[in-house]
Amino acid sequence: AQTVTQSQPEMSVQEAETVTLSCTYDTSESDYYLFWYKQPPSRQMILVIRQEAYKQQNATENRFSVNFQKAAKYFSLKISDSQLGDAAMYFCAYRRSTGTASKLTFGTGTRLQVTL
């Protein structure tokens, strides 16, 4: 079974600074997807960024980028130029790429605080 681990329950960053959230996962699959989701107090889950395991290049979406190390099963999210609106729970998630198992397996989350 796949597992996703986030060892940082809480992180804090100053506005305009950079922060990195960490995630490790375990799987025997070679092809899969990894995600970072953001959940603000409104509860709405928002996809931040996606990484396909077959791609060596790290995904980037504006201020958000990942460090994907497949051999180490490590997947981190870097938020640059942090903004107050980035404050939220961040969940790392895994999904197999094929078959009917499209379900997402989530980590326990990291609460990010952004301070002035």
Place this chain on the structure above:
Amino acid sequence: SAVISQKPSRDICQRGTSLTIQCQVDSQVTMMFWYRQQPGQSLTLIATANQGSEATYESGFVIDKFPISRPNLTFSTLTVSNMSPEDSSIYLCSVEDVAGSSSSYNEQFFGPGTRLTVL
């Protein structure tokens, strides 16, 4: 992208009663999912609901406790039956939508959730 609404957004219920949560999508989708998020916890999949077939439940979740309906490609309901305080959670509906005609990747979108409190 798919836009998802859930009703109710929140409810407070008495022990032993049942609550049905509705999930409405603005487009036709094949796969719908129901997740539970207990207070301060991560999301756990309850079941996958495909139109025209029985829902597939994850380990630890049973149909008698969480019956699901999927009458068409835009709508699903989850019922939380015979509730106890341990059922107090946020229940989220999620759908899988095709990201693009040339893409083999199907993105998942989430509804706003239903916050359930059982007294």
